[in-house]
Amino acid sequence: MDFSFLLLALGQIISPQTIAYALAALGLAVQFGFTGLLNFGQAGFMAIGGYAFAITTLHLGFPFWLAVLATLVATTVMALVLGIPTLRLRADYLAIVTIAAAEIVRYVVKTPDLIPLTGGSDGLNGAAVTFDALNPIPPGSYGFGPLRYDENDLWIILVGWIFVILVALLVRQLMKSPWGRVIKGIREDEDAVRSLGKNVFSYKMQSLILGGALGGLATIINIIPTSLQPDNYGTQTTFFLLTIILLGGATTVFGPLVGAIVFWIVLSLADGFLSLAVQYHWLPITTIQQGPVRFIIVGVALMLIVIFRPSGLIGKKREAFFA
Amino acid sequence: MPDTTTERAALIEGAPAPGVKKTDPIVVADGVQRTFGGVHAVDVDHVEIPRGAITALIGPNGAGKTTFFNLLTGFDKPNHGSWSFDGKPIGGVPAYKVARRGMIRTFQLTKALSMLSVMENMRLGAQEQPGENIARALVPALWRGREQQITERAQDLLARFKLDTKADDFAASLSGGQRKLLEMARALMSDPTMIMLDEPMAGVNPALTQSLLHHILDLKATGMTVLFVEHDMHVVREIADWVIVMAEGRIVAEGYPDQVMSDQAVIDAYLGSHHDTDLGDLSEEQQAELLDETQAEVEREEERNDG
Numbered sequence: 001m002d003f004s005f006l007l008l009a010l011g012q013i014i015s016p017q018t019i020a021y022a023l024a025a026l027g028l029a030v031q032f033g034f035t036g037l038l039n040f041g042q043a044g045f046m047a048i049g050g051y052a053f054a055i056t057t058l059h060l061g062f063p064f065w066l067a068v069l070a071t072l073v074a075t076t077v078m079a080l081v082l083g084i085p086t087l088r089l090r091a092d093y094l095a096i097v098t099i100a101a102a103e104i105v106r107y108v109v110k111t112p113d114l115i116p117l118t119g120g121s122d123g124l125n126g127a128a129v130t131f132d133a134l135n136p137i138p139p140g141s142y143g144f145g146p147l148r149y150d151e152n153d154l155w156i157i158l159v160g161w162i163f164v165i166l167v168a169l170l171v172r173q174l175m176k177s178p179w180g181r182v183i184k185g186i187r188e189d190e191d192a193v194r195s196l197g198k199n200v201f202s203y204k205m206q207s208l209i210l211g212g213a214l215g216g217l218a219t220i221i222n223i224i225p226t227s228l229q230p231d232n233y234g235t236q237t238t239f240f241l242l243t244i245i246l247l248g249g250a251t252t253v254f255g256p257l258v259g260a261i262v263f264w265i266v267l268s269l270a271d272g273f274l275s276l277a278v279q280y281h282w283l284p285i286t287t288i289q290q291g292p293v294r295f296i297i298v299g300v301a302l303m304l305i306v307i308f309r310p311s312g313l314i315g316k317k318r319e320a321f322f323a
Numbered sequence: 324m325p326d327t328t329t330e331r332a333a334l335i336e337g338a339p340a341p342g343v344k345k346t347d348p349i350v351v352a353d354g355v356q357r358t359f360g361g362v363h364a365v366d367v368d369h370v371e372i373p374r375g376a377i378t379a380l381i382g383p384n385g386a387g388k389t390t391f392f393n394l395l396t397g398f399d400k401p402n403h404g405s406w407s408f409d410g411k412p413i414g415g416v417p418a419y420k421v422a423r424r425g426m427i428r429t430f431q432l433t434k435a436l437s438m439l440s441v442m443e444n445m446r447l448g449a450q451e452q453p454g455e456n457i458a459r460a461l462v463p464a465l466w467r468g469r470e471q472q473i474t475e476r477a478q479d480l481l482a483r484f485k486l487d488t489k490a491d492d493f494a495a496s497l498s499g500g501q502r503k504l505l506e507m508a509r510a511l512m513s514d515p516t517m518i519m520l521d522e523p524m525a526g527v528n529p530a531l532t533q534s535l536l537h538h539i540l541d542l543k544a545t546g547m548t549v550l551f552v553e554h555d556m557h558v559v560r561e562i563a564d565w566v567i568v569m570a571e572g573r574i575v576a577e578g579y580p581d582q583v584m585s586d587q588a589v590i591d592a593y594l595g596s597h598h599d600t601d602l603g604d605l606s607e608e609q610q611a612e613l614l615d616e617t618q619a620e621v622e623r624e625e626e627r628n629d630g
Contacts (some may be wrong), residue, residue, distance in 0.1 A: 173461055177444070178470065185436050185447050191398065192434035196448050197422035197513060198455070206457050231382035251438075 003292035005145050011147045012264040019264065020222035021264065024245040025256035026168060027214030032242075033250030034175060035207040036187030039096035041082070042215050042241050044102025047233035049075045049216015051109055051118060054127035059117065062132035067222065075216035079209040086305045087204045102238065109230045123229040127261030131156070131224050153225055160221045164257065172253040183207055236295070243302045249315025258313055266301070270294045331564050334373045341579035342369040347438055349517055349548050350395065355404030357390055357572075363402070364390045366572040372517075377539065377549040377560040379580070384568035388429060388552045391569065392521055396428045397421040409516060415532035423450060431525065431552070435502040437495035443484060444494050444505055445477035446470070448512030456626060473517035477512065484508045484538065500531040518542060520551040525559055536562055571624075574629060591620075 012018055022096075024046055031037040052074035052202040056062040062070060080100055086094045104319025109118040118124065137158075138153040149157065174180050184204055190200045219228070240263065274290045277283040285293060305312070336344045348371035357365040365387040372378050393399035395406060397418035405414040406427050422428075436444050446452075451453050451474060453459045454466025481487040489497060498507060503523060510518055524532050532555075539562055539574070542549055547612045553559055559566060559580055566574040566583040576589050583589055 058572075153445035169460065174457065177460035177463070178452045178466055179457050181439070181443055181447055182455055184439055184443075188436035188438055191430070191436045192436060193420045194398070194432075195396070195422055195428050195430070196509065197419050197427075197450055198447075199417075199419050210457075219571065 002276075003272075005268065005275075007103055007146050009265050009268040009272060012268045013261050015264065016153075016156050016160055016221050016225045017258050018264045019157070019164050021241065021244060022166050022218075022260035023167065023221065024215045024218035025241045025248070025260055026164075026171060026253070027211035027218070028029045028238075028241045029211075029245045029250055029253070029256045030155030030171060030183075030214070031191060031207055031211035033245055033255075034180070035183050035204060036091065036190075037087075037204060037208060037211075038091050039098050039208065040095045040238055041100075041102035042211070043150065043233040043235065043237035044098065044105045045212040045215035046076060046222075046237065047102070047105045047109065047217040047230065049213075050077050050219030050223055050228050050233070051124075052216065053220045054124040054223065055117060057127045057130055060279050062130070064134060067127075067130065068217070071216040072213050076209050077210040079205070079212040083205050083208045087208070089199055091274040099235065099238070102233070103235065106230050106258075118230075121230065123227055124223075125227040127228060128152070128156075128224040129231075153222065156221065156224045160167075160268060163217075163221070167217075168253050168257060169187060179203075193253050218266060239302075240298070241303075243298055245304065246262055246305050246312055251311025252312065252315050255312050262313065263298075266297065267294055270297050331376075333593070334565055341574045341577050343371070345373040345575055346370040347374045348372060350408055350550075351405060352395070352406035353404060354371070354396060355390040355391070355401050355406060357387075357394055357399065357401045360489055363387075363572045365394060367391065367574055368573055370567065370577075372548065373565055374548050375546055376542070376564040377551070377562050378565045378567060379563035380550060380552045380567050381554070381556075381559060381569065384569070385571075386569040387572040389521060390572075392428065392519060392552065396426060396519060398428075421517075425513075426519065427513060427515040427517070428519040429503075429510055429520040429523065430507045432538070433499070433502040433506050435494040435497060435505050436494060439494060440491055441481070441494055441497070441524060442474070442477060442490045444509050445481060445512055446473050448509040449473040450513045455505075473512070480508045480511055482513050485534075500527045503527055503535065504531075504538075507535070508614050511542075517548040519548065520549065522552050522554065524553060524555055535608060560584065565606065577591060577601055594624075 024042055027045070028042045029037060031039045031042075036253045049071040052070045053067045056070040057064075057068045068184060079100070082094070082097055086097045095273070103270055108114070110121050111118075112120055114120065132152050132155065134149060135155040137155050140150045141148050141150060142154050143149045175183070182193060182198050185196075185198070186203055190204075194200045211237030219233070222232075244259035245256050246259075247255075248257065271294055272322055274283070275287070278285060278287055278290050336346055350370075350372035350591055352367055352370050354369075355365060355367045356363065357382045380391070382388050390399060394401050394404075397413070397416055397420070400415070405412060407413060408421070408424060411424070413421055413426075416424075436447070439447070452466060452469050454463070454470065472473075478487065478490070479494060481490055484507070485616055486501060486504060486508065489501070494502065494505060507518075507520070507523065520539070523535055527535060531585065536558065539549055539551070563580050566580050567574055568583060568589050576586055578586065
């Protein structure tokens with residue numbers, strides 16, 4: 001029996017994918033956990049941000065920092081477009097509009113007519129050039145056992161983690177400040193906050209922009225070691241992110257980080273054990289069914305968390321979201 | 324204790340009547356109309372709220388009191404009408420700006436922010452905290468000083484409302500009455516010129532009612548204007564300087580508390596003509612008779628409205 005997947009699962013702790021999901025989940029925690037905005041289209045923000053980065057890099061030859069700026073501009077525009085009409089309405093409207101907008105983004109970039117720009121269903125490759133050009137790590141192979149990283153993998157992992165931790169500290173500072181107090185007040189009751197003289201609409205917009213920007217930046221980290229695939233930013237991604245923040249604690253800053261790590265380890269372990277089970281015929285399923293079964297496990301886990309541990313792994317019991 | 328009778332007599336110019344001119348009005352509203360699908364929820368021709376006094380807004384359920392409150396404070400938009408606060412027009416001004424100008428309201432269903440501590444609830448009520456700006460929030464040096472002042476003020480107020488021992492608890496852990504107190508204390512954090520209380524006594528036990536009454540009288544003593552909606556006539560009689568009666572969206576009477584409460588029109592509109600008979604004691608015939616009488620009364624009222 002091949003148990004090497006155990007080590008690979010361990011590799012998920014630091015993988016760029018985990019970093020990206022942690023960052024996008026942190027953005028969603030700002031919107032959903034702290035402000036109470038039901039953004040069901042975080043995957044759309046991720047896609048917009050990723051395409052802005054990849055298109056400006058590949059087609060316009062933008063240097064790295066300028067392409068990052070393009071990502072921030074793109075996600076901000078998306079937040080404004082979605083937020084201006086819906087943030088004055090009840091919370092549910094934002095949920096409906098964002099889930100639809102995310103799907104629109106995905107279908108638009110996959111349109112065959114846009115292949116020269118977006119690569120259609122194949123997505124875009126090679127957006128990492130400008131980032132890898134900044135890499136100071138000497139070429140070589142780093143790591144141990146089956147966990148081997150080349151200099152570029154190591155570069156994105158290092159930069160990614162440093163960035164995520166800096167962002168988390170920044171968000172923590174914001175949430176401890178009077179700004180965060182207003183934001184949390186809006187989550188509890190926006191009319192009360194309005195009656196105390198705060199421009200609720202503006203705060204909600206700031207939160208939507210901040211969270212969306214983190215989603216866009218997350219995609220940059222996600223696509224640098226691989227490529228930009230439109231179908232990676234479907235509705236399921238948004239629900240993975242929701243699972244992650246509920247797992248870690250929706251009203252905490254470090255919860256999404258812990259949640260992302262645990263989520264990808266569990267998914268990777270489930271994959272490993274399932275393929276063993278399929279290989280030795282312990283389970284009456286085929287290799288093709290194995291993939292979807294992992295996601296059934298995710299769904300059941302999400303339900304169990306909400307029922308038995310509503311405050312998440314590191315959240316305070318009293319601040320439980322589904323109390 | 325100042326002489327309330329002469330003080331009250333100085334409130335108005337002329338005889339008490341709906342829409343009477345006040346010597347020193349803080350709020351003046353003209354032609355304010357709000358319709359919900361053809362029904363005039365609020366239809367106020369002219370009303371003035373006296374400055375520095377406690378004014379009660381009374382009327383039966385559905386009279387439009389809360390809607391009128393929402394309109395004045397910017398939480399709802401009227402179909403027509405204009406009104407001013409402290410001499411400046413505030414019709415169409417968003418709720419948060421109305422609050423910043425010094426007109427702070429509370430809600431009928433208490434809105435304590437449950438997952439924030441009592442102290443954080445209080446701090447949220449303060450104005451001019453630079454740290455509420457997202458960029459300045461990142462530099463604590465820019466807002467720590469103000470935060471200290473806010474905290475001291477919050478502690479004073481909490482002590483006054485006997486909530487100081489609860490400062491670090493979540494607002495969710497407070498009782499219904501304590502939440503009312505918290506909401507009032509929070510509204511005071513910004514030193515408003517006028518405070519609007521929507522049913523401050525609803526669901527509060529009698530002991531706490533007394534203490535709330537004293538708090539409201541204290542507000543007046545510090546020069547604040549109070550407008551409150553209330554159903555309990557004892558409360559109105561005890562603290563109000565002036566009473567405005569609404570029914571079916573209109574202002575049907577205005578006057579001093581004792582006077583208004585003995586006014587037949589008010590008793591009819593507010594308490595019903597048979598307010599002192601128990602429906603259970605009546606025979607079926609009597610009940611039918613009563614129903615006819617009420618319908619006739621409603622028709623007369625409608626005719627009067629049309630005419």
